Amino acid sequence: MSETHDKLELLLVTGLLGAGKTTALRQLEDLGWEMIDNFPLRFLKRQVQDLLAEGPGSSAVAIGFDARTREFVPRKFLEYLALLEARDDVSVTLLFVDCAGQELERRYNETRRPHPLAQGRPVHEALAAERELLARLRERADFVIDTTKFTPHDLQQSIREHFSPKSERRMALSVMSFGFARGIPPVADLVFDMRFLDNPHWDEKLRPLTGEDEAVARHIENDPAFADAYGQIEDLILTLLPRYEAQGRGYLTIAFGCTGGRHRSVFTARKLTERLRATGRSPTLIHRTLKSRGAELVEGTQPQP
Template sequence: MAENREKLQLLLVTGLLGAGKSTALRQLEDLGWEMIDNFPLRFLQRQIDDLTEEDRTQAPIAIGFDVRTRDFVPRKFLSYLETLEARDDIAVTLLFLDCAGQELERRYNETRRPHPLGHGRPVHEAMAAERELLARLRERADFVFDTTRFSANDLQQTIREHFSPGSPRQMALTVTSFGFARGIPPVADLVFDMRFLDNPHWDEKLRPLTGEDEEIAQHIESDPAFAPAYGKIEDLILTLLPLYERQGRGYLTIAFGCTGGRHRSVYSARKATAALRLAGYSPTLVHRTLRSRGADLVEGNQPALDTRPGTA
């Protein structure tokens, strides 16, 4: 994450209550960040200004805040954020954790905790007020993680991928395969839908295999649609990456999807990872749904999304 090790690395973590801020901060602390939660914002400037030159070379600092934080006024906070960004001794990043209202309401019902903005109102009205209050922060954030479909482990993994101290200066790349039946990865930046390819699921001999097997690779490579389409995808990725780096992007996730996340997306992600490594990048390869027992079932239940000979 750091581009200059002499700068103080400051991560400001906020978002909707129940979206996972506490989980994110605990993971950051495990990664070596100095963590402060619900720190009164009027003391924030004083705390940062009091840091010595030696402090700036120590652990990076993560500060969590939300609508419960004393002195929290979005307009004033954004003004101070601009002041921090103008300084040449601080590298500041704003992380916003979001979540769909229905899922947040479910989480509140499970914990039976009242919403701080409730004041006797139904929880959905309190959440709407909170979302409106934080709208400008979400727009301004450097990273927005939607945790609607995240488990605690998913969020922890995402935090590790994006905010591990000492990350290399080169933009960190993640290439992932996934199944559309389980949703697009929330943090994906580039998404490629490989469902236009012939689906190995409909070949009984190939069905038990995955995109990591040579037989699947041969099947996909023999599809006349694969080479021209994948070639353009690879060219696009290699064209865009230097442009993203020029804009200061520290992290990028490239996702390949198919119906179940078992065959076509896995092979495509593997092939793209190899091409990126050949080009001098060091991507991390992740298969989100490869080992899912339900992958075969969703493949079989959605033939309309596939391209079998003789089907529409």
């Protein structure tokens, strides 16, 4: 979203069903965009005219549509998009939210929801037909966000990074803990592997606890390798942050990983968050897999470093 209001800012949001369009639109609304979802495209021209009639200062508007939208014809939409782009009083952006077919199938199977376009066909056939229908829009999109490996939080963060008002873009910090058993978070900018530390999982008294518990914290801090390694990590981060800020970076995610994402990474992420807050910053602390049973099972198969 730009800081001037001499143009109508129009963000058109589309993508594959189940990829995260609704999550994206809700985040845009939280950022101050006027949000309209499942908007009949036959009314789009009239809506734009009404917004332009309001004159300078009109709110930025995000309009969502997809393959279910009534009278949706990609060719006609792209023709009108070209007309909008030729105007001097409209700034138009097309965002496409995408996702790999296998992941979309998993989401539909997990929620037991039928694909809206299936009409008795298998999900993969409906997805293939939908992807073909939207192919030209994806090619034309100004931004494509692939949510295949994203959590809802990851998508929200990506939307904030691309579409927050520039006046609010003081660098936002996130500190995250995660378990390598479920993969590295796709939004992580700096990743530190804490698996070199002694694992509290193999202490029966500490196993049911987490890195937020004092007994686990003492166990980790008593590891001879912890103080020096953590001190160097902290110094590195405090050295880098002013440089990222000077470059105008909007968001930075610092991630700490361990095997299951319950002990070592949780404690270290919390410790760094407290240190950053002491410097006057306001990081968001996220424990990505803290409550994951699946990570516990992986960690429990055999002793790991």
